[in-house]
Amino acid sequence: MHVDAHDRGMLVARNEKYNLVLPAMRMFHWLKRGFEWWVSSRRCR
Secondary structure, X not given: XXXXXXXXXXXXXXXXOOEEEOOOEHHHHHHHHHHXXXXXXXXXX
16 A cells, blocks of 8 residues: 655555555656546547
8 A cells, every 4th residue: 555645655564474564655656646636548449
């Protein structure tokens, strides 16, 4: 799961064995926006 704000995002990954929470970074926000753009461009084909 990825938690996004207006200018920063944080990565939260959980399963039965581990719990990973990375601090809020601007890089995660831009990675999420790039991924969303990529997915939307693939849907329009």
